Amino acid sequence: MKYISTKVCKTSDIGVNGNLFGGAMLSWLDEAGASFASYLCCTPNMITLKMEEVIFKKPVKMGHHVRIYGEVKHVGKSSISLLINANRFNFYTNLEETVCSTKMTFVKIDDEGNPIAIGEELKEKILREAKS
Numbered sequence: 046m047k048y049i050s051t052k053v054c055k056t057s058d059i060g061v062n063g064n065l066f067g068g069a070m071l072s073w074l075d076e077a078g079a080s081f082a083s084y085l086c087c088t089p090n091m092i093t094l095k096m097e098e099v100i101f102k103k104p105v106k107m108g109h110h111v112r113i114y115g116e117v118k119h120v121g122k123s124s125i126s127l128l129i130n131a132n133r134f135n136f137y138t139n140l141e142e143t144v145c146s147t148k149m150t151f152v153k154i155d156d157e158g159n160p161i162a163i164g165e166e167l168k169e170k171i172l173r174e175a176k177s
């Protein structure tokens with residue numbers, strides 16, 4: 046999987062149980078997925094169509110770093126589907142563990158918000174690089 050970004054769990058991200066608020070994590074996954082999709086498709090005009098099931102397997106605590114990774118699963122005419130993984134990283138133990146993962150789909154849109162083609166040449170390049 047390709048490294049996308051790191052988020053630091055701050056006091057303001059904590060929910061009522063002392064763990065990272067789930068909605069904050071969803072927002073981080075969406076932001077990371079959208080930025081990776083935009084990078085791959087060479088455009089800022091990628092919109093989130095779908096986020097699949099997210100199961101929060103491990104709690105994230107204040108001060109944990111959350112490292113987000115992505116992998117291309119499918120490239121269609123206007124859409125790209127990515128597997129997005131969020132791992133918590135503890136600097137003191139050097140341990141990186143999966144917190145959650147999900148499949149997300151992004152669509153390339155035009156100025157009116159309608160789907161447009163990613164393009165065959167770029168699609169082949171994305172798939173070629175995903176395999177290497």
Ligand SMILES: CC(C)(COP(=O)(O)OP(=O)(O)OC[C@H]1O[C@@H](n2cnc3c(N)ncnc32)[C@H](O)[C@@H]1OP(=O)(O)O)[C@@H](O)C(=O)NCCC(=O)NCCS
Pocket residue numbers: 092093094095120121122123124125150152154158159160
């Ligand atoms: C994304 C959006 C532009 C797509 O428009 P649409 O009219 O549904 O588009 P289409 O039916 O032509 O589908 C576009 C692509 O999405 C794919 N798609 C549609 N529904 C899908 C689904 N349930 N699961 C996976 N892919 C899906 C289609 O297969 C197509 O992919 P392809 O071109 O690679 O073959 C439109 O749904 C939209 O604006 N949604 C709101 C997005 C948004 O605001 N997101 C922010 C979060 S609220």
